Amino acid sequence: MTTSNIETTPVFFSDIEQAAQRLDGVAHRTPVMTSRTLNEICGCEIFLKCENYQRMGAFKFRGAYNALSQLDDEQKKCGVITFSSGNHAQAVALSGKLLNIPATIVMPKDAPKVKLNGTKGYGAEVLLYDRSEEKREEIAKEIQEERGMVLIPPFDHPHIMAGQGTAAKELFEDVGPLDALLVPCGGGGLISGSAISANHFSPECEIFGVEPEAGNDGQQSFKSRQLVSIPTPKTIADGAQTNSLGHLTLAVMLKHVKQMLTATDDELIRTMFFLYERMKLVVEPTATLGLAPVFNKNLDLSGKRVGIILSGGNVDLKALGNLFSTI
């Protein structure tokens, strides 16, 4: 375990408003879905913000496009590079394609095929690395310096955080104030952006972050108020297999988040099965982190109005049968 100091955040709600303007007509305004059965099971009124219907299948498009569209002409010409377990990769690739910016992506060899193929399909150059032996940050940095490219980090950047915050902005605009908001947490880009939007629209709303139990670095960082780094966790929530939060994301979380929770893989699978069977939603395991604590009765929000962000839907469909056969 290593720790480091925390920086203060430079992200304000006005940044999220500007991001929303950049994304207007480019990103989808995703639907909010509800279910009588889900409300009965959980004992509260749940609003699911369906980012699985976002372009390239996850909220990550919001942050990437917001970041890439702010580059200057020289930067756009040299291109961008990033490292990602998958969805941020596709997000940068698609944003690059739309903005005519060359994109290079450093991806783990064991990333889901649907994410690898998606990234290549958007025309990006893909460089594979071994998750257990190499550090993606170092590989990316080396190539970045060599080629003069701009590094687009997956979460710890004000433009990324502001872009991700537009999803919760839309949710509050659509359903009004909420008592609680639950958000999947990997590096903290989505939850920090969401928290800033929540604070603007619904200051009383309690924000909960949810991580895979096997990778609770965020919970540790939140508790110790210092950035805690862990080895890559083993979990089906591949979008939250991060080693640590970021300096900027943790700063926002310490200010606005009420509690960090965790969910086991079994809980994620049960939650996921419900979303497929009863709500007909194709979601990826990571996307179910927000709903899992409520669905599995680990968090009591009886009678409350609860927003939950379903972060994405890029799942290996051929492996679904195996996943669901365990329940």
Place this chain on the structure above:
Amino acid sequence: MTTSNIETTPVFFSDIEQAAQRLDGVAHRTPVMTSRTLNEICGCEIFLKCENYQRMGAFKFRGAYNALSQLDDEQKKCGVITFSSGNHAQAVALSGKLLNIPATIVMPKDAPKVKLNGTKGYGAEVLLYDRSEEKREEIAKEIQEERGMVLIPPFDHPHIMAGQGTAAKELFEDVGPLDALLVPCGGGGLISGSAISANHFSPECEIFGVEPEAGNDGQQSFKSRQLVSIPTPKTIADGAQTNSLGHLTLAVMLKHVKQMLTATDDELIRTMFFLYERMKLVVEPTATLGLAPVFNKNLDLSGKRVGIILSGGNVDLKALGNLFSTI
């Protein structure tokens, strides 16, 4: 193969309008979804009417609720009986629950578990039969007479057809006139109702019915203009494993449908995979019948505005991996 005479239809657009009033606030007004990628692949502008998001997971709720809500007090007290491969069963069960009418359902032993469980979950009595040895119509008729129940047939009834027509009514209200409408076809309840709505809103719209290739009784009936009956077909499209159209449905189809098409199981799986992977929609094999001919380039609708009804989403999720592993 057996044939019989065709009766004329007693279903008018005013019946669909009245059905829509009965369903208002009870059935979901399901979303219409679109995809740039799908339009590029198919070369036309496609509007998917997502009845997988209907209550109990399929359009069948519309017809069943419309029929049950028109029973008189004495009939409601005695209860209803029906036979169904699955979705109509759940539709009658849920409608019975909502209207406080006892419901008995005759279902095949090999119906998908999700449909069996759903039907029981809505509080209906379920009687199982062997598809290959027994005739569901006969079993249902026997119990109906014994208990004085009203038989609610799965498709060949004016109230059922009028209820099913409300899905296409909503589609035209939402997207305006269309050049073509493709509809899955089992017994013809959905396509006959859809055709009457299309004829009202968009008289130039060409209607196509799509059946599983293994069970093309509808195509045969349409060609010979007589009701053709076939043995139960083997196909993954379990919602279209009907033996024949109905007298009433065929009459409407002969008047309004341009052509009857078929799709192979392989074509259905490829279409289904796209809907899951790229559009994040949980659909059942039968639901993909309408899209299959366009997606697999068996029908050229280049440059046209095309409506397609995705009929339902009640699929055996644990079997999905096997299904998708074949492509």
